Amino acid sequence: MKLVERLAANKSTIVKKWFDLVAATYPPDTAKFLKANRDPFHNPVGKTTLEGLSAAFDALLEGADPVVLDRALDPIIRIRAVQSFSPTQATAFILALKPLVRELWSKGPSDPQAAADLRQIEDGIDQVLLVAFDIYLKCRETLFQLKVDLEKNRIHHAFVRAGLVADTPVQPSAAEPKGAV
Amino acid sequence: MKDLPKAKDFYSRLAHRPDSASDWMDVPVEIRKGMYCYAANPKSLDTLGFPYARDWNPVEGDWKLPENWQQIIHEGFKERLERFRSFKVFMDICVRCGACADKCHFFIGTGDPKNMPVLRAELLRSVYRNDFTTFGKLLGRIGGARPMTVDVLKEWWYYMFQCTECRRCSVFCPYGIDTAEITIMGRELLNLLGLNIDWIATPVSNCYMTGNHLGIQPHAYKDMLDFFVDDIEEITGVRVEPSYNRVGADILFITPSGDVFADPGTYTAMGYLILFHYLREKYGFDITWSTYASEGGNFGFFTSHETMKRLNSKMYAEARRLGVKWILGGECGHMWRVITQYMDTMNGPADFLQEPVSPITGTRFENAKSTKMVHIAEFTADLIRHGKLELDKRRNRHLKVTFHDSCNPSRGMGMLEEPRYVIRNVCDHFYDMPENTIREQTFCCGSGAGLNAGENMELRMAGGLPRANAVKYVHEQHGVNMLATICAIDRAALPPLMQYWVPGVDVTGLHEMVANALVLPGEKQRETNLRGEPLEGMEDDSDE
Numbered sequence: 001m002k003l004v005e006r007l008a009a010n011k012s013t014i015v016k017k018w019f020d021l022v023a024a025t026y027p028p029d030t031a032k033f034l035k036a037n038r039d040p041f042h043n044p045v046g047k048t049t050l051e052g053l054s055a056a057f058d059a060l061l062e063g064a065d066p067v068v069l070d071r072a073l074d075p076i077i078r079i080r081a082v083q084s085f086s087p088t089q090a091t092a093f094i095l096a097l098k099p100l101v102r103e104l105w106s107k108g109p110s111d112p113q114a115a116a117d118l119r120q121i122e123d124g125i126d127q128v129l130l131v132a133f134d135i136y137l138k139c140r141e142t143l144f145q146l147k148v149d150l151e152k153n154r155i156h157h158a159f160v161r162a163g164l165v166a167d168t169p170v171q172p173s174a175a176e177p178k179g180a181v
Numbered sequence: 182m183k184d185l186p187k188a189k190d191f192y193s194r195l196a197h198r199p200d201s202a203s204d205w206m207d208v209p210v211e212i213r214k215g216m217y218c219y220a221a222n223p224k225s226l227d228t229l230g231f232p233y234a235r236d237w238n239p240v241e242g243d244w245k246l247p248e249n250w251q252q253i254i255h256e257g258f259k260e261r262l263e264r265f266r267s268f269k270v271f272m273d274i275c276v277r278c279g280a281c282a283d284k285c286h287f288f289i290g291t292g293d294p295k296n297m298p299v300l301r302a303e304l305l306r307s308v309y310r311n312d313f314t315t316f317g318k319l320l321g322r323i324g325g326a327r328p329m330t331v332d333v334l335k336e337w338w339y340y341m342f343q344c345t346e347c348r349r350c351s352v353f354c355p356y357g358i359d360t361a362e363i364t365i366m367g368r369e370l371l372n373l374l375g376l377n378i379d380w381i382a383t384p385v386s387n388c389y390m391t392g393n394h395l396g397i398q399p400h401a402y403k404d405m406l407d408f409f410v411d412d413i414e415e416i417t418g419v420r421v422e423p424s425y426n427r428v429g430a431d432i433l434f435i436t437p438s439g440d441v442f443a444d445p446g447t448y449t450a451m452g453y454l455i456l457f458h459y460l461r462e463k464y465g466f467d468i469t470w471s472t473y474a475s476e477g478g479n480f481g482f483f484t485s486h487e488t489m490k491r492l493n494s495k496m497y498a499e500a501r502r503l504g505v506k507w508i509l510g511g512e513c514g515h516m517w518r519v520i521t522q523y524m525d526t527m528n529g530p531a532d533f534l535q536e537p538v539s540p541i542t543g544t545r546f547e548n549a550k551s552t553k554m555v556h557i558a559e560f561t562a563d564l565i566r567h568g569k570l571e572l573d574k575r576r577n578r579h580l581k582v583t584f585h586d587s588c589n590p591s592r593g594m595g596m597l598e599e600p601r602y603v604i605r606n607v608c609d610h611f612y613d614m615p616e617n618t619i620r621e622q623t624f625c626c627g628s629g630a631g632l633n634a635g636e637n638m639e640l641r642m643a644g645g646l647p648r649a650n651a652v653k654y655v656h657e658q659h660g661v662n663m664l665a666t667i668c669a670i671d672r673a674a675l676p677p678l679m680q681y682w683v684p685g686v687d688v689t690g691l692h693e694m695v696a697n698a699l700v701l702p703g704e705k706q707r708e709t710n711l712r713g714e715p716l717e718g719m720e721d722d723s724d725e
Contacts, residue, residue: 028203029294033283041618042283044650045292078682082642083292084213139681143215143638146677150635157442163404 003105003117004061014100015054021096022049022076025089045079052076056128057097064124069131077132081139090136094129098122205300206307206327210336212239215639216291218342218632221382226375228386229488233375239338244331250374251329255312257373261366262313268366271358272309275302281350281360286625287343290643298350298360301340305367308333338376341367343640345632346483346515347588347625364630369485377484381631384480388492392475393438399426399472405441406470409451416713418705421458423470426503430469431540433500436511436557437478439669440690446672448711449512449690455699456561456692462702464541464569468509474499477516478669482523483631490527493519497528500553507537508554512690514629514668518593520552542567556590558667558691562599565606571700574609576707579717580663580694581610583655585648585675586623587668597621600667600691607698612659618651628674641674642681649682656683664688 007014023031023046037043055072059065080090105118159165217239226234237245247253262269281298283289288296295301303325310317310326317326327333346361354360371377387396397405403425414420424430434457440450460466474496481488500508510516524531534553537546544563546555564570582604590596597620604611618624627644655661664675664686675688697710709715 026292027208027294029282029297030288030292034292037283039617041615041647041651041654042289044289044647048650079643079646082215082290082639082646082681084211084216084639142681143642146680147635147638150677153444 001108003101003108003114003121006104006108007057007101007121008061010104011054011057014097014104015050015057017100018053018057018093018097019050021100022053022093025085025093048075048079060097060121060124060128064127066127066131069128070135073128073132074135077135078139081136082143087133087136091129091132094125094132097125097128101125205294205303206322208295210332210339212335212339214240216343216637217339217640218378218380218634218637221375221377221379223375225379225382225386226377229382229389231372231375231377231382235375237375239335244335244376246331246334246374250334253373254308254329254334254370257370258309258312261369262309265362265366267359267362271302271360271363272306272313274356275299275306275358276356278355280353280355281358284350284353285344286347286349286627286647287345287640287644290627290646291343291640293343295336295340296343301344302358302360302363304333304337304340305363334371334374334376337367338371341371342378342632343644345588345625345627345629345644347629348592349588349622349625352592352621365483368483372485378631378634380634381480381483384478384631385484385488385492388476388478388480392471392473392495394476394478394480395438395442397438397442397475399475402438402441402472402475406450406454409447409454412711413451413455416709416711417455417701417707419458419701419703421454423454423457424468425470425472427469428503430503431467431506432469433474433503433505433508434468434470434511435474435477435496435499435508435516435554437513437516437669438476439478439673440511441475443669443673445676445688445693445712446669446690448693449672451711452690452692452694452696453511453557455696455701459570459699459701460541460564466540469503469505471499471503477511477513479516479519480631482515482519486523486527489519489523493524494528496554497531500531501533506535507549508534509557509560510554511557512667512669512692514587514589514670515593516589517556517596518589520554521594524554525551539563541569556594556596556599556667558590558596558599558603561692561695562602565603570695572607572695572698573700574607574698576697576710576716577608577694578610580608580689581612581659581661582608582663582665582689582694583612583614583652583661584619585614585626585652585664585666585671586619587666587671588623588625588629590667591623592621596667600665603691603695604665607694610659612655612661614651614655618647624648624651626668626671626674626678628678629670633670633674638677642678645674645678646682648675649678652679652686653683656686662686665691665694667691 023034034046040047052072052075059068059072101121108114220237220239223234233247235245277299285296285298307325307327308329311328317324341364344364346364348361351359384394388394391398406423410421440446457468479489479492481492530551531553537549537553537555542563549555584601584604613619624647626648628641652664672688672690679686693711
């Protein structure tokens with residue numbers, strides 16, 4: 001059986017272990033909560049993480065398409081981008097999958113084809129990490145944009161209140177210049 | 182292949198493990214950017230006569246504390262334990278059952294255990310045990326006690342300003358401990374050392390001096406409302422004529438200034454103006470705005486009891502000055518908690534006012550018998566119930582609405598059904614979020630209690646995650662595109678929250694939707710809603 005097939009067959013075990021490792025990036029009490037509470041609305045971080053990992057795992061086995069990976073990982077990274085993690089802390093959980101894959105792989109045949117299979121999966125995981133990094137940056141840029149918008153609005157409103165902004169009606173002639181095609 | 186690292190060894194080398202200290206007291210506080218608000222402007226503290234106004238920076242080691250700061254905290258703690266029986270009880274009775282632990286939106290969103298309500302309270306309790314209980318004095322740390330140090334003070338400050346006093350945790354406490362009150366006390370104590378945040382202190386100072394958070398002078402307040410009058414005329418063809426500071430009016434209207442100065446609250450303010458005009462034309466309704474009591478919000482509530490009382494008093498002083506019968510209050514959050522929970526014993530009873538009765542329907546608002554202040558959602562729901570409003574729901578039919586119960590009107594005053602009743606009567610499509618995220622169990626917006634600043638955006642997004650997660654669910658399930666709410670802070674806080682977590686969902690106040698549906702006498706065919714957006718789908722009905 002090829003490595004990809006074995007990974008698919010062992011998906012639930014591997015994703016569970018992967019999830020436990022992600023949960024362990026939080027303090028112990030929090031990790032316990034993330035793993036124990038099954039309510040998707042009381043435990044959005046746990047639910048989102050588990051679903052995202054599962055989808056990312058599928059995407060990895062199906063060729064690590066960046067668009068599919070983006071959809072799978074965005075909800076997890078979006079959460080970690082606003083928690084007290086550094087950029088590496090927010091994304092390093094992707095690499096936690098490598099040893100789990102190797103563990104399974106080491107129990108199988110060790111012929112050259114198997115080694116090539118492992119390389120292929122590990123290259124895929126690298127791809128997943130790169131996608132995660134892109135998402136992280138996108139989320140941080142959104143956050144900064146929200147802060148910028150807030151300040152811009154505040155200044156604009158201050159100007160309006162100070163009577164420094166006037167609504168200039170658009171002249172019909174300016175909007176539709178004569179001779180325009 | 183034997184050389185390959187084992188999974189655990191490999192992973193443990195990655196530099197992203199949390200602090201592994203087993204006891205919370207051993208986890209040092211780290212004040213992180215994005216999670217805290219800037220320190221109070223000393224000028225604002227001076228205006229209010231608060232002590233130790235100074236420039237200081239939370240991320241710097243030296244907070245420039247007064248020399249006897251420990252004594253100040255100890256005495257302040259003692260005074261409050263004697264003055265507030267509830268505080269003393271809350272310090273003593275917690276059995277650490279953990280029922281509240283996972284109920285806080287900040288814990289759920291940040292994953293920081295010190296945001297568990299029980300631990301946030303424990304920050305104060307540990308010092309309480311050390312300073313005021315024999316048990317704590319004898320057993321020290323074994324008994325959960327610890328002395329007050331600069332690090333403990335910093336921990337207090339960091340986590341007291343990561344609580345929105347929403348009271349969700351208190352719903353689940355078998356002893357009824359209100360952790361919000363513990364935060365309130367914690368903040369009061371911090372204020373004794375000049376350790377407020379600017380997003381609270383400056384609005385409080387402005388409100389104290391000019392009557393509203395932004396420090397808008399009365400004439401500028403009127404100018405803003407006059408802008409709305411022009412906009413309303415452009416959209417509806419009807420010129421509404423609000424009255425200001427009119428002595429002898431039947432009713433005084435007070436709303437948070439956020440409705441007048443910040444989108445999308447401004448459309449809600451236009452909604453009030455349109456509703457009042459309609460009621461005046463149809464039923465001779467007589468209401469006046471005040472440019473002096475121009476703030477329903479009360480950030481004094483997030484500062485100290487005395488400050489809350491000072492700011493609240495102006496509403497009643499203005500009602501007395503104008504000689505109105507009662508007060509109608511706009512869509513606000515904590516204003517209502519102050520009114521419902523504190524006003525009566527603080528500045529009340531307002532026995533110079535009359536028990537509120539709707540002049541249009543005759544309904545007696547018995548719940549407002551003592552405070553003499555009626556929530557506009559209840560007032561409007563009553564009008565609709567009695568068939569007093571001509572509504573054209575089609576103007577809102579592009580909206581798929583869900584309702585965010587704001588913490589204070591829902592948990593603080595039991596305002597649960599009225600807003601939903603109004604929404605159902607002005608919109609075709611309404612979908613509630615899952616049961617354990619609404620009504621008494623509603624999740625906070627994550628920006629209340631003075632935390633709606635820009636510099637703490639990470640905290641706000643993390644704290645708002647449980648709310649956004651539930652909105653996302655109805656957005657995906659039912660195509661919900663509008664999040665309605667009856668709180669001005671929500672109207673300011675939820676748009677960025679939606680932009681980050683659930684793009685495609687906008688935010689509105691209740692009375693914006695009411696006014697869009699309301700058919701004004703003499704109005705022209707409406708082509709846009711109050712936001713100036715074309716009324717989708719109405720083109721086909723123009724000949725009907």
